[in-house]
Amino acid sequence: MASLRGKPPIVEWLEERLAFDAIQAFIAHKKVPKHSATMWYYFGGITLFLFGIQVATGILLLLYYRPSAGEAYESVQFIVTRVEFGWLIRSIHSWSANLMILAAFIHMFSVVFLRAYRRPRELTWLSGVGLLGLALGFGFSGYLLPWNTISYFATKVGTDMAAAVPLIGPTLARFLRGGNEVGGATLTRFFGFHVAVLPALTTGLLMVHLFLVQRFGISSPPRVEEQNRASGGPAPEMPFFPNFFLRELMAWYAALAVLGMLAAIFPWELGEKADPFASAPAGIRPEWYFLAPFYTLKLIPSHVWMFEGELLGLLGFGLLAAWWVTLPFWANDRSGSERTRLVTGTGVALIAYLATFSALGYWK
Amino acid sequence: MRTAALFLLFFAPLAAAGNSCIECHAALDGRLQKPALAFKIDVHSTRGFGCADCHGGDASSDAPAVSMSRARGFKGKIARTAVPELCARCHSDANLIHKFKPQQRVDQIAQYRTSVHGKRLAAGDAAVANCVDCHGVHDIREVRSALSPVHPLRLPETCARCHADAGRMSKYKLEHTQFDEYRQSVHWTALAKRGDLSAPGCASCHGNHGATPPQVNSVAAVCGTCHVLFEELYKKSPHQPVFAAMGAAGCIVCHGKHKIEKPSVKMLSGVGSVCAQCHEADSAGGRAALEIANRTRELDAALGRSEEILERARQSGMEVSEAQLQLMDGRENLIKARLAVHAFQTAAVAKPVQDGLVVAGKTYAAGVAALKERTFRRFGLSISLAAILATMAGLWLAIRSIEKNRGQRSGTDEG
Numbered sequence: 010m011a012s013l014r015g016k017p018p019i020v021e022w023l024e025e026r027l028a029f030d031a032i033q034a035f036i037a038h039k040k041v042p043k044h045s046a047t048m049w050y051y052f053g054g055i056t057l058f059l060f061g062i063q064v065a066t067g068i069l070l071l072l073y074y075r076p077s078a079g080e081a082y083e084s085v086q087f088i089v090t091r092v093e094f095g096w097l098i099r100s101i102h103s104w105s106a107n108l109m110i111l112a113a114f115i116h117m118f119s120v121v122f123l124r125a126y127r128r129p130r131e132l133t134w135l136s137g138v139g140l141l142g143l144a145l146g147f148g149f150s151g152y153l154l155p156w157n158t159i160s161y162f163a164t165k166v167g168t169d170m171a172a173a174v175p176l177i178g179p180t181l182a183r184f185l186r187g188g189n190e191v192g193g194a195t196l197t198r199f200f201g202f203h204v205a206v207l208p209a210l211t212t213g214l215l216m217v218h219l220f221l222v223q224r225f226g227i228s229s230p231p232r233v234e235e236q237n238r239a240s241g242g243p244a245p246e247m248p249f250f251p252n253f254f255l256r257e258l259m260a261w262y263a264a265l266a267v268l269g270m271l272a273a274i275f276p277w278e279l280g281e282k283a284d285p286f287a288s289a290p291a292g293i294r295p296e297w298y299f300l301a302p303f304y305t306l307k308l309i310p311s312h313v314w315m316f317e318g319e320l321l322g323l324l325g326f327g328l329l330a331a332w333w334v335t336l337p338f339w340a341n342d343r344s345g346s347e348r349t350r351l352v353t354g355t356g357v358a359l360i361a362y363l364a365t366f367s368a369l370g371y372w373k
Numbered sequence: 374m375r376t377a378a379l380f381l382l383f384f385a386p387l388a389a390a391g392n393s394c395i396e397c398h399a400a401l402d403g404r405l406q407k408p409a410l411a412f413k414i415d416v417h418s419t420r421g422f423g424c425a426d427c428h429g430g431d432a433s434s435d436a437p438a439v440s441m442s443r444a445r446g447f448k449g450k451i452a453r454t455a456v457p458e459l460c461a462r463c464h465s466d467a468n469l470i471h472k473f474k475p476q477q478r479v480d481q482i483a484q485y486r487t488s489v490h491g492k493r494l495a496a497g498d499a500a501v502a503n504c505v506d507c508h509g510v511h512d513i514r515e516v517r518s519a520l521s522p523v524h525p526l527r528l529p530e531t532c533a534r535c536h537a538d539a540g541r542m543s544k545y546k547l548e549h550t551q552f553d554e555y556r557q558s559v560h561w562t563a564l565a566k567r568g569d570l571s572a573p574g575c576a577s578c579h580g581n582h583g584a585t586p587p588q589v590n591s592v593a594a595v596c597g598t599c600h601v602l603f604e605e606l607y608k609k610s611p612h613q614p615v616f617a618a619m620g621a622a623g624c625i626v627c628h629g630k631h632k633i634e635k636p637s638v639k640m641l642s643g644v645g646s647v648c649a650q651c652h653e654a655d656s657a658g659g660r661a662a663l664e665i666a667n668r669t670r671e672l673d674a675a676l677g678r679s680e681e682i683l684e685r686a687r688q689s690g691m692e693v694s695e696a697q698l699q700l701m702d703g704r705e706n707l708i709k710a711r712l713a714v715h716a717f718q719t720a721a722v723a724k725p726v727q728d729g730l731v732v733a734g735k736t737y738a739a740g741v742a743a744l745k746e747r748t749f750r751r752f753g754l755s756i757s758l759a760a761i762l763a764t765m766a767g768l769w770l771a772i773r774s775i776e777k778n779r780g781q782r783s784g785t786d787e788g
Contacts, residue, residue, distance in 0.1 A: 089692045096692065097750075251775055259768045266761045273754040276690035 039249035042229040049119035050227060050253075051260040052112050058261045059109035060211075062268070063147075066102040067204065074154070076200035078193035081156035082282040089279060096276055103277035104268055106148055110298050112264075113141045121336065121356045124347070125228040131337040133225065136218040138334050143211045148296055150203040156196060161283030162293045164199075165191045170306065173319040192285060231347070294370060301363045302326055304370030333359065392432045393440050394424035411512040420473055427451065427459060453499040457485055460504045484583035491583075500541075507531055523581075525570045529555060532575045551575075554632035573599065593623035600624075606715040638673070641666035641714070664719050668726045669710050675733035676703045682740030689747045696739035703732035 016024075024030065041050065073092055075084040088095035117137060120126055126134040153164045168191060172182035187194030229237075229244065237244040247253055295303050302322075309318035332339075332355070340352050398409035412418050417426070425432040430447035434440040441447045451459055461482035463469055470477050485491040485504075493501040507523050514521040522531040533552035535541055542549040555561050555575075563572035578587060578595050587595045593613075597604025607613055607623065616623055627640065627647045640647040642663045652658035679700055686693045706729030713721040 086692070086694070090695065247776075252772060255768050255772045255775075259765050259772075262761050262765045262768070266758055269754055269757050269761070273750045274690070276692070278690070279692060279694070281694075 036250045037248070039226075040246040041227050041249050041253040042233065043245040043247045044229065044233045046119075046123055046230060046233075049115075049123060051257055052116040052119060053222075054257045055260055055264050056109055056112040056116055057215075058264060059105050059112060059268075060215075062105045063102065063109060064208070066098050066105065069098045070102060071204065076154070076197055078156060078196055078283075081154060081196055082279075085155045085279060089276075097272060100272035100276045101268060104271045104275075106151060107297070108264065108268060108271075110141075110144050110148060113144050114298075117141060118356060118360060121352060123228065123230045124340075124349075124352070125230075126337040126340065127228065127231075127347075128337070128341075130221070130225050130228060133218065133221040134337050135334065136214055136221060139214050140211065140218060143207055143214065145298060147203060147207050147211075148298060150199040150207065152296055153191075153196060153199045154203065155279060156283050157280035158283050158287070158290060159280055159293060161191060161285065162289045163295045164195065165289070166293065166303070167295060167299070168195070170319070170323065173317070173323055175320060175324075190285070297367055297371065300370035301366035304366045304373070307370075329359075392423050393435050394428075394430070394432050396435075397437070397440075408511040411510075415511055415513050416515050417513065426463075453503060454494055454497070456503040456505055457482055457491070457494065481582045484580070488580070488582060488584045489586075500544075502535060506535070525572075525574055526564065526568070528574045528576055529561070529564075551631045554630070558631060558633040559635050560633060587622075592625055596624040602712055603715045606712065606721075610715065610717045612717050636711070638666045638669050641669075661717070661719050665714055665722050668719075668722055669707070669714070672703075672707050672710060672726045672729040672733065675730055675737070676700065676707060679703065679733045679736040679740060682737060682744065686740050686743035686747065689744070691743040691747055693739060693743050696736045696743075699732060699739075700736045703729045703736065706732060 041047070070088065073084055073088050073095070075081060085099065089099050090096075092098075120134065120137065149164075149167060152160045154160075168182050168185050171185055172178045174181055183189065185195065185198065186192070187198045233244075294300060305326075306319055306322045309322045311318050313321050336352065336355070339348070341347055395409045395412065398405055400406075401409075408424075412424065423432050424430075425446075428448050428451070429445065430442065431440045431445040439445065441449075465479050465482050467479045470479055481504075486495065490501045490503070494503060509522060516523050518524060519526065521527065529552060536547070537549050537552040539549040556565075560573045563569045564574060576584070577598070579585060593604050593607055597607075603624075613623075616626060628634075628636065639645075642648065642659075643666075646662070648659065648662035652662060654660075654663070679696075683693045683697050683700065687697070706725045709725035710722050710729065713725055716722075
């Protein structure tokens with residue numbers, strides 16, 4: 010039965026308590042800059058969408074997955090062979106994880122090249138980089154969970170790298186492994202990180218990131234701002250709802266289509282069960298997003314002058330990460346002028362490095 | 374000066390106690406120098422033995438007249454006929470040898486005396502092989518060393534140095550083609566190409582120190598050293614008494630001697646088959662051979678079909694590891710069937726073939742189901758993609774409509 014205003018009583022009841030009007034008013038006033046590079050704005054939303062898929066499929070996998078060295082592989086095998094559509098859920102979870110990290114990288118580099126990290130959005134940048142770090146943590150911890158040969162030895166290599174960190178390395182590696190070697194204790198820990206610690210941290214940081222995006226709005230590139238100032242007219246914008254929202258929805262559907270195709274045509278392989286007593290098979294390598302540092306460390310000689318090569322490599326990665334994370338703070342010189350060339354050069358060099366070394370790591 | 378005197382005082386006795394044989398012969402040329410240089414890597418040298426232990430003499434003296442004096446037991450070059458007994462002086466001494474290798478055998482000389490080589494040597498034929506012909510003279514290495522001429526990988530070539538020499542073998546009226554034939558055999562492939570040190574070389578069948586050709590009635594026992602189950606089946610088979618009566622040497626009647634090729638079902642039936650050499654095609658034996666061949670072929674083909682369809686499914690991303698594992702049981706049944714051929718009775722082959730066919734049937738069905746599932750997935754994907762694309766098209770139309778209306782409204786407002 011509708012009220013006099015034409016809304017069902019339940020909606021009115023909810024409106025009275027949840028203040029839909031205020032939300033509607035907020036959304037109605039929210040605008041998104043409209044220019045030739047608007048398409049890059051969709052990647053943040055795509056990353057969020059894929060994260061949602063990860064959560065949903067992850068919960069479904071939890072119904073059958075068993076986090077122990079004796080049962081993990083068999084439980085995943087059961088999921089993909091016996092559980093109705095289990096293969097699809099597992100395949101979507103694995104592919105979506107990779108696409109999410111890819112979308113997060115694209116989002117991050119688009120932020121750099123569109124200069125969206127500028128004041129007052131430094132915290133948005135920092136929270137975003139933190140989220141990417143957490144996504145990589147999800148990837149690293151989730152990779153081990155099927156307990157197959159490749160994931161087992163890749164985790165061994167990964168935790169060995171952690172052991173090379175100065176001072177805290179051995180303790181950190183033992184903490185990650187739950188012992189001196191990768192084993193059942195490592196699997197249980199990684200499972201805990203993957204389904205409890207990392208989701209809790211990600212949810213919190215994601216809230217902060219989304220709040221900051223709402224707080225400061227979506228940034229226009231300096232070039233567009235200048236054009237707008239020169240034209241003197243109002244900056245071209247589109248309403249967030251429904252215009253941008255529907256476009257974003259289209260992007261999500263496109264991502265879903267790609268995900269569906271990958272999952273159905275190239276179901277994620279299970280491989281062979283890990284055997285800790287077997288020797289490492291040839292061609293062990295981590296997931297693609299860790300390939301560049303992995304291959305770099307392989308190229309560094311075991312000793313460089315009086316230092317251990319691996320230690321130097323890790324030190325280099327640490328400095329590079331620090332340089333990248335603090336980008337909003339060195340992107341402007343003391344006079345406030347933007348160091349456009351330095352930022353663009355750093356971004357291009359980083360993409361070139363990641364692409365080249367990932368390709369070399371994959372093919373060599 | 375004083376320092377030099379002190380040096381001589383301390384070190385001269387040590388120099389005198391050294392191996393004067395090596396010191397002098399190393400300074401010579403050619404034939405006389407060679408042993409001194411080679412002996413450095415000799416296993417005896419590394420265990421503290423010196424030239425005088427075999428050749429006699431006094432190695433502590435620098436003076437040739439003393440060091441190579443007959444009065445000091447110098448023997449000079451050892452006669453070929455004396456070599457085995459010389460080696461045996463130490464190698465038959467368990468107390469001495471077990472100081473270096475507690476599990477080393479010490480019956481080599483006893484075995485050698487039973488060998489064809491040993492018997493001929495005892496009869497005065499110095500040309501036959503003695504210890505040094507196989508192990509080397511002054512550069513003897515441990516058998517486990519890959520550089521030793523008697524290392525399993527090198528032993529066939531070492532035997533071939535004499536046994537592939539037509540001139541040398543003609544004197545004994547022996548064939549010289551064994552090594553060439555052996556190199557075409559499955560045993561050589563396993564040993565030399567796969568590096569399988571457990572694969573048989575010459576000594577595995579003929580013995581090493583007691584080298585002798587297996588007799589006709591012992592061939593099956595020799596082959597049975599490794600092929601245990603085959604020998605058991607053969608002994609109970611109808612062929613065994615017949616071959617024994619014919620004086621035919623068991624396994625080699627069908628498989629040959631040194632050129633043992635990979636056995637195949639072609640050996641059982643058809644033109645040029647081994648069975649056809651004795652059994653007419655329409656005889657009971659010929660028919661049995663044909664049936665055995667057909668049954669094993671049938672199982673092999675069925676397993677091949679299963680393997681192919683499962684591999685196709687796997688390459689399509691389907692999880693078929695369980696079926697592939699099950700298929701290994703089928704392959705095991707095929708091996709059992711091929712083994713059962715050596716009972717030379719159709720009933721013996723029928724069971725493993727039947728068991729294998731059941732596995733092949735199940736695994737083939739698993740492959741068919743996997744491919745059907747793949748088709749179902751792709752059909753589902755097409756439907757989903759069509760729905761997604763239709764939704765995207767609908768969204769695009771909705772966006773255009775909203776923006777068109779908004780444009781008209783703002784135009785009206787401005788107007």
